[in-house]
Amino acid sequence: MARIKVLDKEFETSIPESEILSAVDGVAAKINQELDGKNPLFVCVLNGAFMFAADLMKRVNIPCQISFVKVASYNGMSTTGAVKQLIGFNEDVKGRTVVIVEDIVDTGLTIDGLVKQVKELGAADVRIATMLFKPQSCRPDVKPQYVGINIPEAFIIGYGLDYDGYARNLRDIYTLVK
Numbered sequence: 001m002a003r004i005k006v007l008d009k010e011f012e013t014s015i016p017e018s019e020i021l022s023a024v025d026g027v028a029a030k031i032n033q034e035l036d037g038k039n040p041l042f043v044c045v046l047n048g049a050f051m052f053a054a055d056l057m058k059r060v061n062i063p064c065q066i067s068f069v070k071v072a073s074y075n076g077m078s079t080t081g082a083v084k085q086l087i088g089f090n091e092d093v094k095g096r097t098v099v100i101v102e103d104i105v106d107t108g109l110t111i112d113g114l115v116k117q118v119k120e121l122g123a124a125d126v127r128i129a130t131m132l133f134k135p136q137s138c139r140p141d142v143k144p145q146y147v148g149i150n151i152p153e154a155f156i157i158g159y160g161l162d163y164d165g166y167a168r169n170l171r172d173i174y175t176l177v178k
């Protein structure tokens with residue numbers, strides 16, 4: 001186990017690159033099997049999902065397209081509400097199978113907002129592919145179809161995930177040391 005320091009916090013390796021990549025193999029195999037002939041549009045959610053999306057797309061061997069979106073969170077009028085908004089989503093998704101590619105699903109709030117927006121744009125089938133999933137934190141109505149690795153509730157970095165903008169470039173995944 002390697003220990004690293006990022007800004008003011010210490011992290012420890014929790015998922016090595018080899019384990020990450022075999023999980024990506026598994027996700028790609030399931031997608032290749034289930035979505036063959038469906039001409040899926042993959043939508044990579046920036047920033048965090050860039051690394052997972054790149055590794056995943058190299059393993060997807062069915063005809064498909066890929067696009068990228070950014071998500072903005074705004075404080076709503078009420079203190080509890082957070083609005084997630086798609087930026088730069090210009091694809092025509094009417095009648096299509098869309099796979100939203102995320103780095104991590106934690107509470108499920110972000111992905112739920114995205115799924116609803118893509119459905120409103122007329123997609124026929126909207127699926128979620130996430131590298132990491134925190135089942136204990138996630139709302140029960142959010143069920144990703146394609147999950148790389150289930151993880152416990154802890155703050156992680158690496159493989160696209162950041163701490164204050166740093167550590168996205170790390171090959172392994174690290175967990176915060178309490």
Ligand code: 5GP
Pocket residue numbers: 048102103104105106107108109110111154155156157161162163
């Ligand atoms: P959700 O809306 O599902 O609660 O959270 C999704 C977003 O929160 C992710 O796309 C990611 O940006 C961020 N997030 C959730 N858990 C973690 C974590 O453990 N580490 C990092 N770096 N970001 C996280």
